[in-house]
Amino acid sequence: MEAVTSLLAGFETALTPMNLLWALIGVTLGTLVGVLPGIGPALTVALLLPVTAKLPPVSAFIMFAGIYYGGMFGGSTTSILLNTPGESSSIITALEGNKMARRGRAAAALATAAIGSFVAGTIGTVLLTFAAPAIAEVAVQIPPSAKFALIMLAFVTISATFGSSPLRGLISLFFGLTIGLIGTDLQSGQARFTLGRPELLDGIEFVTVVIGLFAVGETLYVASRLRKDKASVIKLDGNASMTRDDWRRSWKPWLRGTALGFPFGAVPAGGAEIPTFLSYTLERKLSRHPEEFGKGAIEGVAGPEAANNASAAGVLVPLLTLGLPTSATAAILLAAFQQYGLQPGPLLFVTNADLVWGLIASLYIGNVMLLALNLPLAPVWARLLLIPRPFLYAGILVFSTVGVYSLNNSVFDLILLAIFGVIGYGMRRFDFPVTPAIIGVILGPVAESQFRTALQQSNGNPAIFVQSPLTVFILLTVLAALVVPAVLKARASRRG
Amino acid sequence: MNVKTAALALSALLSTAAPAAAQNLNLRVMAPASPGGGWDQTSRAIQTVMQDEGIAKPVQVFNVPGAGGTIGLAQLYNSKGDGNLLMTMGLVMVGAIQTNSSKVDLSRVTPIARLTGEYEVIVVPASSPYKTLGDLATAWKANNALAFAGGSAGGTDHMLVGLFAKAAGVDTKKMNYVPFSGGGETLAAVLGNQVAAGVAGYGEFEAQIKAGKLRALGISAPRAQAGIPVPTMKSQGFNVDLANWRGIVAPPGISGSQKATLVAAMDKLHASKAWKDTLKTRNWTDLYMSGSKFDVFLKLEAVRTREILKDIGLVK
Structure with missing residues (x-):
């Protein structure tokens, strides 16, 4: 019950008018940068660091937490409306969300994303409040071999899930894996596939790939068909909110997404992407309307959105209790702590209890604010789709270019963006799914480094992949995911 | 330009030039890394202290991330003769120049000072x-x-x-x-x-x-x-002495007096109380060294780094 008393004291800190104002500024800023592709919460907090040096630490962290949660909320908006993910964690949301929007159900998609984010964020924060130290202890024990197995699971389920055929999905995945190989090899420090260009030594920023394949590719594709297709005017659903049926189909995915997202956030190198991929596959398997997937199934928005917000809460567990950043934003938050001469870790809860609990309390408040901010705005955002397409896509192109340029202030990145835009157009034209490529770019390097780290630990002995029960269990699941559908198919055809 | 704006500009110029010679100095500090990292934090700490103490005004920080700072280094090399530009760097860059076989190395730029470090x-x-x-x-x-x-x-x-x-x-x-x-x-x-x-x-x-x-x-x-x-x-009994130090360099081709101005500004920064306070809150170790001492140190460090990287098999 100690946590309850501490939390109440935290609310006392967070509920002062000044801190409420900072929280509001934070969530508003966060939502905005979440909406803009390329500019994420990590960059925003980093740029605000020197400005906030004179604020009291509690206020600064309340604002940063607002930006962090707000970015997770806002990332889904452009995914759903424009098929342009603002953040890597909302790539999956674009799949079903954008299809829903095209069927005129944008407001419902935005609503299930917002409510799902709220539910997941709140449950995640409750877990953070009461179980943080225990979870953190377990999370660091997960060996690299198990993390590698988890990514294999994501690869296998994903390439089978997307696209008109598994082969096309695999080709797209391998294209992404190849792009992910570019840059300095972490283990040996040697350059790979950099064509002698120093700009490529750090690899290709995945944001550039995401925006190129999604936003620019989509724009080119729409432009190429503008005169061919009779412009399908999107009718907005008169009823902006979710129907009773939507609620019935959303609440379970919200909870399952939360259950997937939170632990992944807490694991070092877990991140927000894998749980969104897994949640999507899971919902597709469990849905009573599997035929709707790929055409705008609400479960495919509800689950992944909950997963990405729950992971945001999960990330704070190792950050606060161990001083262990598990995502880009967390790394910047760590720098923010250090700016104030604070060192997150086991002693932070003792030495700076008011700061920690004020921050945790502000997460509850921030979640409520975000819901209040986003739900009424859903129908307003949805009206974006009524903008005539030439203007709308011109706007997307401008925002994408600005977003990519802001990453490194480099013209080279813009050339890459154009190249990936053309590739994205080609993939759409010849019916290759884009998402597996993105997943390859994001997870490929992680998979490689976990694989090689595992082998370094065992001094080159591959037996390490069958020594941990957790790894074995996940690898067997991978095998089942590969074999079972094929067996079922064979049986069905024999019977038929 | 009409007479009025010309007069305004002139008076602005005069009023900023009047109080003290040092205040003429305006600087741009390049952090050759993404926002949030060590070089970025150092650059922004320099910015804050220099502006607050009136050592230089305005001080602008910008980021040129990539390849262990060597992309920023190449850009610095191309700004030959610019006496108002500084770049934050450190031991990591000395190593990255070797492992990335960078075309520009630190012998081509103007060393100014070593500031801080961490063991x-x-x-x-x-x-x-x-x-x-x-x-x-x-x-x-x-x-x-x-x-x-x-x-x-x-x-x-x-x-x-x-x-x-x-x-x-x-x-x-x-x-x-x-x-x-x-x-x-x-x-x-x-x-x-x-x-x-x-x-x-x-x-x-x-x-x-x-x-x-x-x-x-x-x-x-x-x-x-x-x-x-x-x-x-x-x-x-293990004879190892290694600091992850951070320092400041300027573009090549600046005049002797330009270099002296920049070194003097860093000396002033280091002597200020605000800088000492910054070191304390950030937990940075003071490793200050400027002028010709730093020139020599930088050369020795490049040789030593090359040797270590050869030993561990990263550089041939």
């Missing part, structure tokens, strides 16, 4: 059987495959493990160094008992060392550090 520590989990650096070295000699975790290949952490191996008599080519992309992951690997030992700047492990979850076996400082209860590597 490295070697830690083991609290449950580890190794109580001293000697224990670890003995076990390492018996089993070269002992895994050491640290930052990216060729970085300061990797160099330290290489120097330790040499001092302990272990073959540097056979050592098993497990690089992680961020300091956080190194910490996780050590806490999770997944490696024998971990290496990082003291700050990254400080909280865990104080909480008793990690045992610090040695610090790479030449002498014991105030407030850091870790024995030096030297005091345990």
Whole structure:
């Protein structure tokens, strides 16, 4: 019950008018940068660091937490409306969300994303409040071999899930894996596939790939068909909110997404992407309307959105209790702590209890604010789709270019963006799914480094992949995911 | 330009020039890394103190990330003769120039000053059987495959493990160094008992060392550090002295008086109370050195780095 008393004291800190104002500024800023592709919460907090040096630490962290949660909320908006993910964690949301929007159900998609984010964020924060130290202890024990197995699971389920055929999905995945190989090899420090260009030594920023394949590719594709297709005017659903049926189909995915997202956030190198991929596959398997997937199934928005917000809460567990950043934003938050001469870790809860609990309390408040901010705005955002397409896509192109340029202030990145835009157009034209490529770019390097780290630990002995029960269990699941559908198919055809 | 604006500009020029000569100095500081990292934090700390103390105004910070800072270095090289431009850099850049075979190296730019640094520590989990650096070295000699975790290949952490191996008599080519992309992951690997030992700047492990979850076996400082209860590597018989230092350089081709102005500005920064306070809150060790001393240091450091990287097999 100690946590309850501490939390109440935290609310006392967070509920002062000044801190409420900072929280509001934070969530508003966060939502905005979440909406803009390329500019994420990590960059925003980093740029605000020197400005906030004179604020009291509690206020600064309340604002940063607002930006962090707000970015997770806002990332889904452009995914759903424009098929342009603002953040890597909302790539999956674009799949079903954008299809829903095209069927005129944008407001419902935005609503299930917002409510799902709220539910997941709140449950995640409750877990953070009461179980943080225990979870953190377990999370660091997960060996690299198990993390590698988890990514294999994501690869296998994903390439089978997307696209008109598994082969096309695999080709797209391998294209992404190849792009992910570019840059300095972490283990040996040697350059790979950099064509002698120093700009490529750090690899290709995945944001550039995401925006190129999604936003620019989509724009080119729409432009190429503008005169061919009779412009399908999107009718907005008169009823902006979710129907009773939507609620019935959303609440379970919200909870399952939360259950997937939170632990992944807490694991070092877990991140927000894998749980969104897994949640999507899971919902597709469990849905009573599997035929709707790929055409705008609400479960495919509800689950992944909950997963990405729950992971945001999960990330704070190792950050606060161990001083262990598990995502880009967390790394910047760590720098923010250090700016104030604070060192997150086991002693932070003792030495700076008011700061920690004020921050945790502000997460509850921030979640409520975000819901209040986003739900009424859903129908307003949805009206974006009524903008005539030439203007709308011109706007997307401008925002994408600005977003990519802001990453490194480099013209080279813009050339890459154009190249990936053309590739994205080609993939759409010849019916290759884009998402597996993105997943390859994001997870490929992680998979490689976990694989090689595992082998370094065992001094080159591959037996390490069958020594941990957790790894074995996940690898067997991978095998089942590969074999079972094929067996079922064979049986069905024999019977038929 | 009409007469009115010309007059305004002139009066503005006069009024800023009037109070003190030093205030004429306006500077741009390049952080050759993304916002949030060590070079970025150093650049922004310089910006704050210089502006508050009136050493230079305005001071603008901009980021040119990529390739261990060598992309920024190339850009600095191209700004020949610009006496109002500085770049933050450090030991990591000295290493990256070698491993990336960068076309521009530090002999082509103008050294200004070394500012701060951080010493490295070697830690083991609290449950580890190794109580001293000697224990670890003995076990390492018996089993070269002992895994050491640290930052990216060729970085300061990797160099330290290489120097330790040499001092302990272990073959540097056979050592098993497990690089992680961020300091956080190194910490996780050590806490999770997944490696024998971990290496990082003291700050990254400080909280865990104080909480008793990690045992610090040695610090790479030449002498014991105030407030850091870790024995030096030297005091345990391993002759290793390595600081992850950060400094400031300027473009090539600037005049002698331009260089003197910049060195004087850094000297003033270092002497200010605001800078001392910054060092204290950030936990940065003061390693100040400017002028010709820093010129020599930079040359020696480039030679030493090349040697270590050769030993660990990253540079031919």
